[in-house]
Amino acid sequence: AAGSVGSVVRRFLAECGSSTPSRLKVLDAYLVYVLLTGALQFGYCLGVGTFPFNSFLSGFISAVGSFILGVKPRHLWIPQNKGKFQGISPEWVFAGFLFANTVLHLVVVNFVG
């Protein structure tokens, strides 16, 4: 059983590595980072306590928000979906991503205390 889980994971990683273009892989790495950061914060809160609650919330929301904002460009960049989104150039997607992140972090920094 352990072996089968391990083999499934290895096969998944291999598939990931081959089928996704490198640009997307960069983005995926970023998303994984954000995910880990959020998870760690949540774990700390569960373990040690919610004081100060506002700081925890702002940090956690920053992680969650960044993840969500990061998913959108990925969605737009997959080759399968290229046909659907003709009007928007990748550059503009990036600009939008930057702008949304700025707004999010403005709020987060305001709240972190």
Place this chain on the structure above:
Amino acid sequence: SAGPRLRLAAAFSLLLLLAGAQALAPSHRLTARDLARLRAALERPFADVQAAFYSIVGLSSLGVRVADEKAACNFIKSHVDSSSVDSLFYAAQSIRVLSGCEVTISNETRELLLAAVSEDSSVTQIFHAVGALSSFGLPLASQEALSALTARLSKEENVLATIQALETASYLSQQADLSGIVEEIEDLVARLDDLGGVYLQFEEGIETTALFVAAAYKLSDHVGTEPAVKEDQIIQLMNAIFSKKNFETLSEAFSVACAAGSLSRNRYHVPVIIVPDGPAAVSHHQPVLRLQVTDVMSQPLTQASVKLDYAKSASSKATVLQQTAFALSGDVFELNFMNVKPASGYYDFSISVDGDQRFIANKVELKVKVSTEVGITNVDLSTVDKDQSIAPKTTRVAYPAKAKGSFTADSHQNFALSFQLVDVNSGAELIPHQTFVRLHNQKTGQEVVFVAEPDSKNVYKFELDTSERKTEFDSASGTYTLYLIIGDATLENPILWNVADVVIKFPEEDAPSTVQSKNLFVPKPEIQHLFREPEKRPPTVVSNTFTALILSPLLLLLILWIKIGANISNFSFAPSTIVFHMGHAAMLGLMYVYWTQLNMFQTLKYLAILGGVTFLAGNRMLAQKAVKR
């Protein structure tokens, strides 16, 4: 013309009288003492003819004659100034009142007086001239006098002149059309000031108001028309005039005397004063309610018929007596209220006085108290065993004796007291306001008072349980004297009765070493303010470790990026690119500064600038990239 208007006013007043409207009750009158003071103010030695006039005519209004009429007559005759219309007026009026005082008037004097009755003289001059001529019995042309008066009055519009015009008109013959002057009464009434709904007076003062009342009734009696004053207004005028009990000047005293005289003797309105003689209370010893029914000068109206419309219990509103007449006994009216055997308490009496159509304020409401004596019966003192194992020992005591022996209340037995309160005269059960049981510690002087409550059968019960009541006693054991206190407003014999001695034993461990005085005014224990506890924080080690841990995913990201081979080779050093990256870095730096120092508004300002620059640079950079692609 004024005729229909006056008739309407008269009809309205009559309607009010007949309807017995709830009129204002008079609050002031001339009591016997006030009358004596007024008389004393008027009975001063004469200083001059004017003073003599005030004294003589004022006293006659009160129905009193001057002590020495002959001396008064001589005084006037010697002091009158025949060249002054005013002096002649005072003399004439005084002589008319004094009996057996004759004087002859020379032709010059007569000419002087007749000449004064003209448009060129002031209203006062006309008034004095007309008054003098009339009182001396000299002929007078009424119509000409009237026209002179009316003409002059239209020039002098003040209150005093109008009042004097009223007086003047009362000397003129009825052949002349005096209705114009009579209408002035109504106009003057409109000028009175209402003070709190109780008083009505001119702003010129009490003297003017009193003179007005006297003049108005004098004129009304003369012409035979009811004055246009409402019943409530008359009472308010009365209240104002008779509120003055001390008179600074002779003229003030004179005016009040004239008003009093006219209000008790005119043809139209006689205010009635109904007051109880002594306190308005009856009891078995004093069963008769006495009323003084008088006019404003405290003269009893013995011709009146005084009737009780109804007497209702104040609490239950049940009518106990109605339509009963009061009997005249000397100067007071009496009614034996105890004949109907009323229960003790307060009663609302409604009394009306009839017998003369002129009576006003002749209905009054009185609160009468019926008192009685209380008796305490069936007084049982007992000690009740808590375990119910021993039968209670009951001792009966009769008031006012004291129970022999003492009773004990301790942890095994309670002390109980029961009694009944009855009306000695009627035998009915009573529930007085105050039924207290007072226990007085003989040694320490401490006293504790309890209320005895009646049960459903009106039997009063009091029980002393040492375990329940130890806080009231401060657990001080000892011998206590028991008193029973009974009191009420309607009881003639309040009771303070030393019933028995009670030994109270509290459990030893509760007894205080000293008896503290239950002083309310000592400082109370201080309250310490509890500040908000700061929240529990994790140890610094833990949070530092976590901070380091949080940075580890960043490391992972960099490793992953290198492994994937993030492409930075296409990085061109075009100015727009550099500006874009610098701007972006600056924005991130701004976030940090915002966290540490700035507020939202400053941040937004800087962000706008940086954002704008970055956006433009980024735009160019991406456009270039797109071109390249």
